[in-house]
Amino acid sequence: MKILVGCCGFPKSMRGYISEYKVVELQTTFYRVVREQTAQRWRSTAPDDFIFTVKAFQGITHNASSPTWRRSNIKPSKKHGDLKPSEEVYESWDVTRRICELLKAPICIIQTSHSFKDTPENLENAETFFSSIERGNLQIGFEPRGWSVENISKICRRHGLIHVTDPFLQDPTTLTTNRTAYLRLHGSPPGRYMYRYSYSDEDLKKLHNIIRKYDADLVFVMFNNVTMEEDSKRFMKLVFRS
Secondary structure, eight states: OEEEEEEESOSSOHHHHHTTOSEEEESHHHHSOOOHHHHHHHHHHSOTTOEEEEEOOTTTTOOTTOGGGGGOSSOOOTTSSTTOSSHHHHHHHHHHHHHHHHHTOSEEEEEOOTTOOOOHHHHHHHHHHHHHOOOTTOEEEEEOSSOOHHHHHHHHHHHTOEEEEOTTTOOOSOHHHHSEEEEEEOBSTTSSOBTTOOOOHHHHHHHHHHHHTSOOSEEEEEEOSTTHHHHHHHHHHHHHHO
16 A cells, blocks of 8 residues: 655645655645646656646536635636536536646546535435546545435546545545545534644554555545644654654
């Protein structure tokens, strides 16, 4: 099993981060439409073996009422988000996929909003979206929130998706499908202090034990809390000395 440890976003300068890590999950790509020249500059700045993963643009997943749009450089319409079968959603996917291509990103993360529950309409939207988009060799990580295990497993297996999850909350449902796990550590494992939580040594030992039980060839461990740099470095020391 190969374990890659990184952060969701840069907790320090990009050059400083790249000198210490092998992978990052870009967050800017979720909030804004990134210029192609910017993606090309990011790729040229990093070594060839450095991995960018990309969080998909919110035009795919978040409707116009989401507060996350306040940070966007485009104005949303009622046809954006919720994996709707709309021109706006598919355009948002094309923009995301192009950035992934320029960065040579192996995985794109599609995280749906908290309000996007597994209702019949939303399940139909998800089925239509994942069955119709062009993705080439790009793997897709799917992180729905508040869905049943049954519906997550059904969608992921049917469309070859990586089930993205916080392992303190839930184990991935589809490891045997693609033998890749993608874990996003959001904070308290789990609890009230999402994002603001700092992981204890016992938390990190528990995380390592959880991962070692997975039947996976490759595991991404991406920290997404306020002390993600400190916690991820402590976790790397734990993993690589064992």
